[in-house]
Amino acid sequence: MNDIALSLDTVWMLLAAMLVFWMQPGFALCEAGFTRGKNTANILFKNFVDFMFGSLLFWFVGFGFMFGSEGAGFIGAPNWGDLSFYKGELPVEGFLMFETVFCATSATIVSGAMAERTKFSMYVIYSAVITLLIYPVEGHWTWGGGWLSDATADSFMMQTFGDVFHDFAGSAIVHSVGGALALIGALALGPRRGKYAKDGSSRAIPGHSLTLAALGVFILWMGWFGFNPGSQLAASGEVNRTAISHVLLTTNLAAAAGGVATMFLTWWKYGKPSFSLMLNGVLAGLVGITAGCDLVSPVGAVVIGLICGLVLVFSIEFIDHVLHIDDPVGASSVHGVCGVLGTLLTGLLSTSNGALYGGGWGFFGAQCFGIVVIDLWAAVCGIALFYGIKKLHGLRVDARIEDEGLDVYEHGETCYN
Amino acid sequence: MKKIEAIIRKTKFEEVKEALLSSDIDWFEYHDVHGIGQSRQERIYRGVQYSTDVIERVAIAIVCRDQFVEPTVNVIIETAHTGEVGDGRIFVSEMIDTWSIRTGEHGDTVLRDKK
Numbered sequence: 001m002n003d004i005a006l007s008l009d010t011v012w013m014l015l016a017a018m019l020v021f022w023m024q025p026g027f028a029l030c031e032a033g034f035t036r037g038k039n040t041a042n043i044l045f046k047n048f049v050d051f052m053f054g055s056l057l058f059w060f061v062g063f064g065f066m067f068g069s070e071g072a073g074f075i076g077a078p079n080w081g082d083l084s085f086y087k088g089e090l091p092v093e094g095f096l097m098f099e100t101v102f103c104a105t106s107a108t109i110v111s112g113a114m115a116e117r118t119k120f121s122m123y124v125i126y127s128a129v130i131t132l133l134i135y136p137v138e139g140h141w142t143w144g145g146g147w148l149s150d151a152t153a154d155s156f157m158m159q160t161f162g163d164v165f166h167d168f169a170g171s172a173i174v175h176s177v178g179g180a181l182a183l184i185g186a187l188a189l190g191p192r193r194g195k196y197a198k199d200g201s202s203r204a205i206p207g208h209s210l211t212l213a214a215l216g217v218f219i220l221w222m223g224w225f226g227f228n229p230g231s232q233l234a235a236s237g238e239v240n241r242t243a244i245s246h247v248l249l250t251t252n253l254a255a256a257a258g259g260v261a262t263m264f265l266t267w268w269k270y271g272k273p274s275f276s277l278m279l280n281g282v283l284a285g286l287v288g289i290t291a292g293c294d295l296v297s298p299v300g301a302v303v304i305g306l307i308c309g310l311v312l313v314f315s316i317e318f319i320d321h322v323l324h325i326d327d328p329v330g331a332s333s334v335h336g337v338c339g340v341l342g343t344l345l346t347g348l349l350s351t352s353n354g355a356l357y358g359g360g361w362g363f364f365g366a367q368c369f370g371i372v373v374i375d376l377w378a379a380v381c382g383i384a385l386f387y388g389i390k391k392l393h394g395l396r397v398d399a400r401i402e403d404e405g406l407d408v409y410e411h412g413e414t415c416y417n
Numbered sequence: 418m419k420k421i422e423a424i425i426r427k428t429k430f431e432e433v434k435e436a437l438l439s440s441d442i443d444w445f446e447y448h449d450v451h452g453i454g455q456s457r458q459e460r461i462y463r464g465v466q467y468s469t470d471v472i473e474r475v476a477i478a479i480v481c482r483d484q485f486v487e488p489t490v491n492v493i494i495e496t497a498h499t500g501e502v503g504d505g506r507i508f509v510s511e512m513i514d515t516w517s518i519r520t521g522e523h524g525d526t527v528l529r530d531k532k
Contacts, residue, residue: 034463111486204462270461277463330463 016230258285
Protein backbone atom coordinates (compact mmCIF):
# COMPACT_ATOMS: atom_id res chain seq x y z
CA MET A 1 0.00 0.00 0.00
CA ASN A 2 1.02 3.54 -0.70
CA ASP A 3 2.96 4.97 2.23
CA ILE A 4 0.88 8.15 2.51
CA ALA A 5 -2.33 6.13 2.44
CA LEU A 6 -1.11 3.97 5.30
CA SER A 7 -0.15 7.06 7.28
CA LEU A 8 -3.59 8.51 6.70
CA ASP A 9 -5.16 5.28 7.92
CA THR A 10 -2.94 5.35 11.00
CA VAL A 11 -3.83 8.93 11.83
CA TRP A 12 -7.51 8.12 11.47
CA MET A 13 -7.16 5.09 13.75
CA LEU A 14 -5.28 7.09 16.40
CA LEU A 15 -7.76 9.95 16.22
CA ALA A 16 -10.62 7.50 16.62
CA ALA A 17 -8.82 5.89 19.58
CA MET A 18 -8.64 9.31 21.24
CA LEU A 19 -12.35 9.86 20.62
CA VAL A 20 -13.19 6.46 22.09
CA PHE A 21 -11.02 7.27 25.10
CA TRP A 22 -13.23 10.32 25.48
CA MET A 23 -16.15 7.97 26.14
CA GLN A 24 -14.57 7.24 29.54
CA PRO A 25 -15.37 10.72 30.91
CA GLY A 26 -18.75 10.38 29.18
CA PHE A 27 -19.54 7.24 31.15
CA ALA A 28 -18.07 8.75 34.31
CA LEU A 29 -20.25 11.88 34.15
CA CYS A 30 -23.34 9.98 33.08
CA GLU A 31 -23.03 7.54 35.97
CA ALA A 32 -22.14 10.27 38.48
CA GLY A 33 -25.15 12.32 37.43
CA PHE A 34 -27.60 9.44 37.74
CA THR A 35 -26.45 8.57 41.26
CA ARG A 36 -26.41 10.43 44.55
CA GLY A 37 -23.81 13.02 45.52
CA LYS A 38 -22.59 11.01 48.49
CA ASN A 39 -21.18 8.37 46.12
CA THR A 40 -19.71 10.58 43.41
CA ALA A 41 -16.00 10.17 44.21
CA ASN A 42 -16.54 6.42 44.32
CA ILE A 43 -18.22 6.16 40.92
CA LEU A 44 -15.71 8.46 39.25
CA PHE A 45 -12.89 6.46 40.81
CA LYS A 46 -14.29 3.22 39.38
CA ASN A 47 -14.24 4.70 35.90
CA PHE A 48 -10.56 5.51 36.36
CA VAL A 49 -9.90 2.00 37.68
CA ASP A 50 -11.42 0.54 34.52
CA PHE A 51 -9.18 2.54 32.26
CA MET A 52 -6.00 2.24 34.32
CA PHE A 53 -6.25 -1.51 34.83
CA GLY A 54 -7.55 -1.98 31.31
CA SER A 55 -4.59 -0.15 29.80
CA LEU A 56 -2.00 -2.17 31.73
CA LEU A 57 -3.59 -5.61 31.60
CA PHE A 58 -4.76 -5.43 28.01
CA TRP A 59 -1.30 -4.37 26.89
CA PHE A 60 0.41 -7.08 28.90
CA VAL A 61 -1.85 -10.10 28.37
CA GLY A 62 -5.31 -9.32 27.00
CA PHE A 63 -4.07 -8.17 23.59
CA GLY A 64 -2.42 -11.56 23.09
CA PHE A 65 -5.50 -13.45 24.27
CA MET A 66 -7.53 -11.48 21.73
CA PHE A 67 -5.24 -11.29 18.69
CA GLY A 68 -2.51 -13.85 19.38
CA SER A 69 -2.06 -17.22 17.65
CA GLU A 70 -3.12 -18.10 14.13
CA GLY A 71 -6.28 -19.90 13.12
CA ALA A 72 -9.79 -20.21 14.47
CA GLY A 73 -9.29 -20.94 18.11
CA PHE A 74 -10.98 -20.30 21.41
CA ILE A 75 -8.29 -18.06 22.87
CA GLY A 76 -5.07 -16.51 21.61
CA ALA A 77 -1.69 -16.97 23.23
CA PRO A 78 -0.84 -14.39 25.92
CA ASN A 79 1.76 -11.90 24.68
CA TRP A 80 3.36 -10.89 28.03
CA GLY A 81 3.84 -7.35 26.85
CA ASP A 82 5.51 -8.40 23.59
CA LEU A 83 3.78 -6.94 20.54
CA SER A 84 6.01 -8.44 17.86
CA PHE A 85 3.61 -11.32 17.12
CA TYR A 86 1.13 -9.02 15.44
CA LYS A 87 1.32 -9.04 11.66
CA GLY A 88 -0.79 -6.22 10.32
CA GLU A 89 -0.11 -3.27 8.08
CA LEU A 90 -1.02 -0.70 10.72
CA PRO A 91 1.58 0.03 13.42
CA VAL A 92 0.97 -2.47 16.19
CA GLU A 93 1.34 0.06 19.01
CA GLY A 94 -1.38 2.26 17.54
CA PHE A 95 -3.57 -0.76 16.97
CA LEU A 96 -3.04 -1.86 20.57
CA MET A 97 -4.16 1.59 21.76
CA PHE A 98 -7.25 1.40 19.55
CA GLU A 99 -8.18 -2.02 20.94
CA THR A 100 -7.39 -0.94 24.51
CA VAL A 101 -9.97 1.83 24.50
CA PHE A 102 -12.61 -0.62 23.26
CA CYS A 103 -11.75 -3.10 26.00
CA ALA A 104 -11.96 -0.37 28.64
CA THR A 105 -15.33 0.74 27.28
CA SER A 106 -16.71 -2.76 27.77
CA ALA A 107 -15.34 -2.83 31.32
CA THR A 108 -16.67 0.55 32.36
CA ILE A 109 -20.31 -0.19 31.46
CA VAL A 110 -20.73 -2.29 34.61
CA SER A 111 -19.87 0.35 37.20
CA GLY A 112 -23.13 2.25 36.67
CA ALA A 113 -25.35 -0.76 37.25
CA MET A 114 -23.49 -1.66 40.44
CA ALA A 115 -23.29 1.92 41.69
CA GLU A 116 -23.79 3.14 45.25
CA ARG A 117 -23.37 -0.18 47.10
CA THR A 118 -20.37 -2.12 45.79
CA LYS A 119 -17.13 -2.61 47.69
CA PHE A 120 -14.35 -0.77 45.94
CA SER A 121 -11.90 -3.66 46.40
CA MET A 122 -14.36 -6.01 44.74
CA TYR A 123 -14.72 -3.69 41.80
CA VAL A 124 -10.97 -3.73 41.19
CA ILE A 125 -11.09 -7.53 40.96
CA TYR A 126 -14.03 -7.42 38.54
CA SER A 127 -12.32 -4.81 36.37
CA ALA A 128 -9.16 -6.90 36.13
CA VAL A 129 -11.06 -10.07 35.20
CA ILE A 130 -13.07 -8.51 32.39
CA THR A 131 -10.04 -6.87 30.78
CA LEU A 132 -7.83 -9.89 31.35
CA LEU A 133 -10.16 -12.65 30.29
CA ILE A 134 -13.86 -12.10 29.58
CA TYR A 135 -13.51 -9.47 26.90
CA PRO A 136 -10.34 -10.74 25.15
CA VAL A 137 -11.74 -14.27 24.75
CA GLU A 138 -14.98 -13.34 23.02
CA GLY A 139 -13.05 -10.62 21.21
CA HIS A 140 -10.78 -13.37 19.90
CA TRP A 141 -13.75 -15.32 18.56
CA THR A 142 -14.78 -12.32 16.49
CA TRP A 143 -12.36 -9.47 15.80
CA GLY A 144 -9.36 -11.64 16.63
CA GLY A 145 -10.11 -13.95 13.70
CA GLY A 146 -11.52 -16.74 15.86
CA TRP A 147 -14.23 -19.25 15.05
CA LEU A 148 -17.23 -16.89 14.86
CA SER A 149 -15.61 -14.83 12.14
CA ASP A 150 -13.83 -17.63 10.27
CA ALA A 151 -14.94 -17.22 6.65
CA THR A 152 -13.09 -20.20 5.17
CA ALA A 153 -15.50 -22.43 3.28
CA ASP A 154 -15.26 -25.42 5.63
CA SER A 155 -15.51 -23.42 8.89
CA PHE A 156 -18.33 -24.11 11.34
CA MET A 157 -20.03 -20.77 10.66
CA MET A 158 -19.89 -21.10 6.86
CA GLN A 159 -21.04 -24.72 6.95
CA THR A 160 -23.94 -23.97 9.29
CA PHE A 161 -25.15 -20.52 8.26
CA GLY A 162 -23.36 -19.77 5.03
CA ASP A 163 -22.22 -16.53 6.62
CA VAL A 164 -20.04 -15.32 9.49
CA PHE A 165 -21.06 -13.34 12.54
CA HIS A 166 -20.83 -9.60 11.92
CA ASP A 167 -20.34 -7.00 14.61
CA PHE A 168 -18.73 -3.95 13.04
CA ALA A 169 -17.85 -1.93 16.13
CA GLY A 170 -19.17 -3.92 19.07
CA SER A 171 -22.92 -3.94 19.79
CA ALA A 172 -22.39 -7.52 20.89
CA ILE A 173 -18.66 -7.74 21.59
CA VAL A 174 -18.36 -4.56 23.66
CA HIS A 175 -21.84 -3.47 24.72
CA SER A 176 -23.94 -6.60 25.16
CA VAL A 177 -21.10 -8.19 27.13
CA GLY A 178 -20.82 -5.15 29.39
CA GLY A 179 -24.60 -5.06 29.68
CA ALA A 180 -24.91 -8.76 30.55
CA LEU A 181 -22.23 -8.42 33.23
CA ALA A 182 -23.99 -5.30 34.49
CA LEU A 183 -27.26 -7.19 34.88
CA ILE A 184 -25.65 -10.14 36.66
CA GLY A 185 -23.58 -7.85 38.86
CA ALA A 186 -26.64 -5.84 39.91
CA LEU A 187 -28.56 -9.07 40.54
CA ALA A 188 -25.79 -10.57 42.66
CA LEU A 189 -25.48 -7.35 44.65
CA GLY A 190 -29.16 -6.82 45.36
CA PRO A 191 -30.97 -3.50 45.23
CA ARG A 192 -29.83 -0.33 46.99
CA ARG A 193 -31.34 0.12 50.43
CA GLY A 194 -34.74 1.74 50.12
CA LYS A 195 -35.11 1.01 46.40
CA TYR A 196 -38.05 -1.36 46.84
CA ALA A 197 -40.84 -0.88 49.35
CA LYS A 198 -42.09 -3.78 51.47
CA ASP A 199 -44.99 -4.32 49.07
CA GLY A 200 -42.47 -4.71 46.24
CA SER A 201 -43.19 -1.39 44.57
CA SER A 202 -40.25 0.44 43.07
CA ARG A 203 -39.11 3.74 44.57
CA ALA A 204 -37.38 6.51 42.67
CA ILE A 205 -33.90 7.43 43.87
CA PRO A 206 -33.22 10.54 41.78
CA GLY A 207 -29.66 11.12 40.68
CA HIS A 208 -27.92 14.20 42.02
CA SER A 209 -27.26 16.00 38.74
CA LEU A 210 -28.99 15.59 35.43
CA THR A 211 -26.65 18.33 34.19
CA LEU A 212 -23.67 16.00 34.60
CA ALA A 213 -25.63 13.12 33.09
CA ALA A 214 -26.58 15.23 30.07
CA LEU A 215 -22.99 16.32 29.50
CA GLY A 216 -21.90 12.70 29.85
CA VAL A 217 -24.36 11.58 27.19
CA PHE A 218 -23.29 14.32 24.78
CA ILE A 219 -19.66 13.30 25.32
CA LEU A 220 -20.54 9.65 24.68
CA TRP A 221 -22.39 10.64 21.53
CA MET A 222 -19.25 12.39 20.31
CA GLY A 223 -17.04 9.48 21.40
CA TRP A 224 -19.18 7.20 19.28
CA PHE A 225 -18.06 9.17 16.22
CA GLY A 226 -14.69 7.52 16.85
CA PHE A 227 -16.05 4.21 18.07
CA ASN A 228 -17.99 3.36 14.90
CA PRO A 229 -16.33 5.19 11.99
CA GLY A 230 -12.93 4.41 13.53
CA SER A 231 -13.65 0.70 13.39
CA GLN A 232 -13.18 0.86 9.64
CA LEU A 233 -9.49 1.16 10.66
CA ALA A 234 -8.79 2.96 7.42
CA ALA A 235 -9.58 6.27 5.79
CA SER A 236 -7.61 6.34 2.54
CA GLY A 237 -9.06 5.54 -0.84
CA GLU A 238 -12.55 5.81 -2.17
CA VAL A 239 -13.91 2.71 -0.44
CA ASN A 240 -12.72 3.81 3.00
CA ARG A 241 -13.60 7.47 2.78
CA THR A 242 -17.10 6.51 1.65
CA ALA A 243 -17.41 3.90 4.38
CA ILE A 244 -16.37 6.12 7.28
CA SER A 245 -18.70 8.87 6.09
CA HIS A 246 -21.57 6.41 5.79
CA VAL A 247 -20.88 5.00 9.26
CA LEU A 248 -20.73 8.47 10.81
CA LEU A 249 -24.12 9.27 9.30
CA THR A 250 -25.82 6.02 10.32
CA THR A 251 -24.39 6.36 13.83
CA ASN A 252 -25.72 9.86 14.26
CA LEU A 253 -29.14 9.09 12.77
CA ALA A 254 -29.65 6.12 15.08
CA ALA A 255 -28.69 8.19 18.13
CA ALA A 256 -31.15 10.91 17.18
CA ALA A 257 -33.91 8.41 16.39
CA GLY A 258 -33.33 6.60 19.69
CA GLY A 259 -33.68 9.81 21.68
CA VAL A 260 -36.77 10.91 19.73
CA ALA A 261 -38.46 7.53 20.17
CA THR A 262 -37.88 7.57 23.93
CA MET A 263 -39.01 11.17 24.20
CA PHE A 264 -42.36 10.53 22.50
CA LEU A 265 -42.96 7.18 24.20
CA THR A 266 -42.41 8.61 27.68
CA TRP A 267 -44.49 11.65 26.78
CA TRP A 268 -47.35 9.34 25.88
CA LYS A 269 -46.79 6.90 28.77
CA TYR A 270 -46.17 9.31 31.65
CA GLY A 271 -47.83 12.47 30.35
CA LYS A 272 -44.50 14.32 30.25
CA PRO A 273 -41.39 13.73 28.14
CA SER A 274 -38.82 12.20 30.48
CA PHE A 275 -35.39 13.82 30.24
CA SER A 276 -33.54 11.13 32.18
CA LEU A 277 -34.94 8.38 29.97
CA MET A 278 -34.36 10.34 26.77
CA LEU A 279 -30.67 10.48 27.70
CA ASN A 280 -30.72 6.68 27.85
CA GLY A 281 -32.66 6.61 24.58
CA VAL A 282 -29.86 8.38 22.72
CA LEU A 283 -27.39 5.80 24.05
CA ALA A 284 -29.79 3.00 23.16
CA GLY A 285 -29.78 4.14 19.54
CA LEU A 286 -25.98 4.39 19.55
CA VAL A 287 -25.52 0.93 21.05
CA GLY A 288 -28.05 -0.53 18.60
CA ILE A 289 -26.44 0.85 15.45
CA THR A 290 -22.91 -0.16 16.41
CA ALA A 291 -23.09 -3.72 15.00
CA GLY A 292 -24.47 -2.85 11.59
CA CYS A 293 -23.50 0.78 11.08
CA ASP A 294 -21.51 -0.21 7.98
CA LEU A 295 -24.16 -2.49 6.46
CA VAL A 296 -27.49 -0.73 6.98
CA SER A 297 -28.84 2.21 4.98
CA PRO A 298 -29.60 5.56 6.62
CA VAL A 299 -33.27 4.51 6.74
CA GLY A 300 -32.23 1.24 8.36
CA ALA A 301 -30.23 3.22 10.93
CA VAL A 302 -33.29 5.30 11.82
CA VAL A 303 -35.37 2.11 12.15
CA ILE A 304 -32.76 0.56 14.48
CA GLY A 305 -32.61 3.77 16.54
CA LEU A 306 -36.39 3.96 16.85
CA ILE A 307 -36.78 0.31 17.85
CA CYS A 308 -33.98 0.54 20.42
CA GLY A 309 -35.37 3.77 21.86
CA LEU A 310 -38.83 2.22 22.29
CA VAL A 311 -37.69 -1.14 23.63
CA LEU A 312 -35.39 0.63 26.08
CA VAL A 313 -38.29 2.14 28.03
CA PHE A 314 -40.07 -1.21 28.41
CA SER A 315 -36.81 -2.92 29.26
CA ILE A 316 -35.97 -0.45 32.02
CA GLU A 317 -39.48 -0.84 33.45
CA PHE A 318 -39.34 -4.62 33.23
CA ILE A 319 -35.94 -4.93 34.91
CA ASP A 320 -36.93 -2.46 37.62
CA HIS A 321 -40.60 -3.23 38.30
CA VAL A 322 -40.81 -6.93 37.47
CA LEU A 323 -37.35 -8.42 37.97
CA HIS A 324 -36.55 -6.02 40.81
CA ILE A 325 -32.96 -5.70 39.69
CA ASP A 326 -31.72 -2.27 40.69
CA ASP A 327 -29.71 -0.73 37.87
CA PRO A 328 -29.35 2.96 38.79
CA VAL A 329 -28.22 4.11 35.33
CA GLY A 330 -29.99 1.60 33.09
CA ALA A 331 -26.76 0.02 31.81
CA SER A 332 -28.26 -3.44 31.43
CA SER A 333 -31.07 -2.10 29.23
CA VAL A 334 -28.99 0.37 27.22
CA HIS A 335 -25.97 -1.83 26.60
CA GLY A 336 -27.33 -5.33 27.17
CA VAL A 337 -30.79 -5.31 25.63
CA CYS A 338 -30.06 -2.78 22.88
CA GLY A 339 -26.69 -4.42 22.14
CA VAL A 340 -28.48 -7.71 21.49
CA LEU A 341 -31.21 -5.96 19.54
CA GLY A 342 -28.76 -4.09 17.32
CA THR A 343 -26.86 -7.30 16.55
CA LEU A 344 -30.06 -9.09 15.55
CA LEU A 345 -31.47 -6.16 13.56
CA THR A 346 -28.26 -6.10 11.54
CA GLY A 347 -29.22 -9.58 10.34
CA LEU A 348 -32.53 -8.20 9.11
CA LEU A 349 -31.57 -4.76 7.83
CA SER A 350 -28.16 -5.26 6.25
CA THR A 351 -28.51 -4.04 2.67
CA SER A 352 -26.04 -6.64 1.41
CA ASN A 353 -27.18 -9.85 3.12
CA GLY A 354 -30.03 -8.98 5.52
CA ALA A 355 -33.22 -11.03 5.54
CA LEU A 356 -35.46 -8.04 4.78
CA TYR A 357 -33.30 -7.17 1.77
CA GLY A 358 -33.63 -10.61 0.21
CA GLY A 359 -30.41 -11.97 1.65
CA GLY A 360 -32.11 -15.02 3.11
CA TRP A 361 -32.02 -16.12 6.73
CA GLY A 362 -28.45 -17.44 6.86
CA PHE A 363 -26.90 -14.17 8.00
CA PHE A 364 -29.68 -13.55 10.52
CA GLY A 365 -29.06 -17.06 11.86
CA ALA A 366 -25.37 -16.30 12.19
CA GLN A 367 -26.21 -13.14 14.14
CA CYS A 368 -28.59 -15.02 16.45
CA PHE A 369 -26.07 -17.75 17.06
CA GLY A 370 -23.21 -15.31 17.60
CA ILE A 371 -25.06 -13.18 20.14
CA VAL A 372 -26.17 -16.26 22.07
CA VAL A 373 -22.68 -17.73 22.43
CA ILE A 374 -21.06 -14.37 23.20
CA ASP A 375 -23.56 -13.48 25.90
CA LEU A 376 -23.63 -17.02 27.22
CA TRP A 377 -19.87 -16.74 27.69
CA ALA A 378 -20.29 -13.38 29.41
CA ALA A 379 -23.11 -14.71 31.59
CA VAL A 380 -21.26 -17.84 32.68
CA CYS A 381 -18.14 -15.81 33.49
CA GLY A 382 -20.24 -13.14 35.20
CA ILE A 383 -22.08 -15.64 37.40
CA ALA A 384 -18.83 -17.38 38.35
CA LEU A 385 -17.08 -14.07 38.99
CA PHE A 386 -19.72 -12.18 40.94
CA TYR A 387 -21.10 -15.08 42.95
CA GLY A 388 -17.54 -16.32 43.54
CA ILE A 389 -16.47 -12.94 44.90
CA LYS A 390 -19.69 -12.74 46.90
CA LYS A 391 -18.78 -15.96 48.65
CA LEU A 392 -15.07 -15.31 49.15
CA HIS A 393 -14.86 -11.59 49.71
CA GLY A 394 -18.34 -10.08 49.78
CA LEU A 395 -19.71 -7.72 47.15
CA ARG A 396 -21.51 -5.15 49.21
CA VAL A 397 -20.53 -2.50 51.69
CA ASP A 398 -22.18 -2.47 55.12
CA ALA A 399 -25.62 -0.87 55.43
CA ARG A 400 -24.23 2.06 57.40
CA ILE A 401 -21.62 2.82 54.74
CA GLU A 402 -24.28 2.66 52.06
CA ASP A 403 -26.52 5.03 54.00
CA GLU A 404 -23.85 7.59 54.74
CA GLY A 405 -22.10 7.35 51.41
CA LEU A 406 -19.26 5.36 49.92
CA ASP A 407 -17.15 8.47 49.46
CA VAL A 408 -16.58 8.98 53.17
CA TYR A 409 -16.06 5.35 54.18
CA GLU A 410 -14.41 3.82 51.13
CA HIS A 411 -12.18 6.75 50.22
CA GLY A 412 -12.25 9.28 53.05
CA GLU A 413 -12.82 11.96 50.44
CA THR A 414 -16.05 13.59 49.36
CA CYS A 415 -16.75 15.25 46.04
CA TYR A 416 -18.73 18.20 47.30
CA ASN A 417 -17.26 20.13 50.20
CA MET B 418 -40.01 44.41 70.85
CA LYS B 419 -41.21 41.54 68.67
CA LYS B 420 -39.82 38.99 66.28
CA ILE B 421 -41.71 38.54 63.03
CA GLU B 422 -41.11 35.28 61.21
CA ALA B 423 -42.64 34.82 57.80
CA ILE B 424 -42.57 31.75 55.57
CA ILE B 425 -43.16 32.83 52.00
CA ARG B 426 -42.96 31.51 48.45
CA LYS B 427 -39.50 31.52 46.92
CA THR B 428 -40.91 33.31 43.91
CA LYS B 429 -42.15 36.16 46.10
CA PHE B 430 -38.89 36.74 47.93
CA GLU B 431 -37.58 39.53 45.68
CA GLU B 432 -40.84 41.49 45.94
CA VAL B 433 -41.03 41.11 49.71
CA LYS B 434 -37.39 42.09 50.09
CA GLU B 435 -37.85 45.28 48.06
CA ALA B 436 -41.00 46.19 50.00
CA LEU B 437 -39.33 45.62 53.37
CA LEU B 438 -36.31 47.72 52.44
CA SER B 439 -38.49 50.57 51.20
CA SER B 440 -40.57 50.43 54.39
CA ASP B 441 -37.38 51.22 56.32
CA ILE B 442 -36.63 47.86 57.86
CA ASP B 443 -32.92 48.13 58.57
CA TRP B 444 -31.93 44.48 58.56
CA PHE B 445 -33.54 41.10 58.33
CA GLU B 446 -32.31 37.56 57.98
CA TYR B 447 -33.62 34.91 55.64
CA HIS B 448 -32.92 31.32 54.86
CA ASP B 449 -34.17 28.60 52.56
CA VAL B 450 -36.40 26.14 54.36
CA HIS B 451 -37.83 22.76 53.44
CA GLY B 452 -41.19 21.89 54.89
CA ILE B 453 -43.40 18.84 54.79
CA GLY B 454 -47.05 19.51 54.19
CA GLN B 455 -50.21 17.88 52.95
CA SER B 456 -49.78 18.96 49.36
CA ARG B 457 -47.97 16.56 47.03
CA GLN B 458 -46.19 17.08 43.76
CA GLU B 459 -46.17 14.25 41.22
CA ARG B 460 -42.77 13.50 39.72
CA ILE B 461 -41.40 10.83 37.40
CA TYR B 462 -37.80 9.63 37.48
CA ARG B 463 -36.61 7.00 35.02
CA GLY B 464 -40.06 5.49 34.66
CA VAL B 465 -40.88 5.46 38.37
CA GLN B 466 -43.73 7.73 39.36
CA TYR B 467 -43.44 9.16 42.84
CA SER B 468 -44.77 12.08 44.79
CA THR B 469 -42.68 14.47 46.74
CA ASP B 470 -44.10 16.15 49.85
CA VAL B 471 -41.10 18.42 50.29
CA ILE B 472 -42.12 22.06 49.94
CA GLU B 473 -39.46 24.68 49.42
CA ARG B 474 -39.99 28.11 50.94
CA VAL B 475 -38.02 31.09 52.20
CA ALA B 476 -38.19 32.02 55.88
CA ILE B 477 -37.67 35.69 56.82
CA ALA B 478 -37.01 36.85 60.38
CA ILE B 479 -37.29 40.51 61.45
CA VAL B 480 -36.89 41.93 64.94
CA CYS B 481 -38.54 45.34 65.40
CA ARG B 482 -40.08 47.63 67.97
CA ASP B 483 -43.75 47.03 68.84
CA GLN B 484 -45.13 49.95 66.84
CA PHE B 485 -43.63 48.60 63.60
CA VAL B 486 -45.10 45.10 63.85
CA GLU B 487 -48.40 45.88 62.19
CA PRO B 488 -47.06 47.90 59.23
CA THR B 489 -44.35 45.30 58.61
CA VAL B 490 -46.80 42.41 58.71
CA ASN B 491 -49.08 44.29 56.31
CA VAL B 492 -46.24 44.85 53.88
CA ILE B 493 -45.47 41.12 53.86
CA ILE B 494 -49.11 40.14 53.43
CA GLU B 495 -49.55 42.56 50.53
CA THR B 496 -46.43 41.53 48.64
CA ALA B 497 -46.31 37.79 49.33
CA HIS B 498 -49.98 37.23 48.49
CA THR B 499 -51.08 35.26 45.40
CA GLY B 500 -54.39 33.87 46.63
CA GLU B 501 -53.39 30.27 45.94
CA VAL B 502 -53.02 27.66 48.70
CA GLY B 503 -49.47 27.74 50.02
CA ASP B 504 -48.84 31.49 50.28
CA GLY B 505 -47.36 30.99 53.73
CA ARG B 506 -47.65 32.06 57.36
CA ILE B 507 -46.45 34.88 59.59
CA PHE B 508 -45.61 34.35 63.25
CA VAL B 509 -45.03 37.12 65.80
CA SER B 510 -43.34 36.45 69.14
CA GLU B 511 -42.15 38.50 72.09
CA MET B 512 -38.44 39.33 72.40
CA ILE B 513 -37.17 40.00 75.90
CA ASP B 514 -34.07 42.06 75.31
CA THR B 515 -31.34 42.90 72.83
CA TRP B 516 -27.76 44.17 73.02
CA SER B 517 -25.64 46.05 70.54
CA ILE B 518 -22.29 44.28 70.39
CA ARG B 519 -20.47 47.42 69.22
CA THR B 520 -21.70 49.85 71.93
CA GLY B 521 -22.85 47.51 74.71
CA GLU B 522 -26.23 49.36 74.91
CA HIS B 523 -29.35 47.29 75.35
CA GLY B 524 -33.09 47.69 75.01
CA ASP B 525 -35.22 48.11 71.92
CA THR B 526 -33.69 51.49 71.08
CA VAL B 527 -30.64 49.71 69.67
CA LEU B 528 -32.83 48.52 66.80
CA ARG B 529 -32.12 50.81 63.89
CA ASP B 530 -35.53 50.80 62.26
CA LYS B 531 -35.96 54.41 61.29
CA LYS B 532 -39.67 55.01 61.81
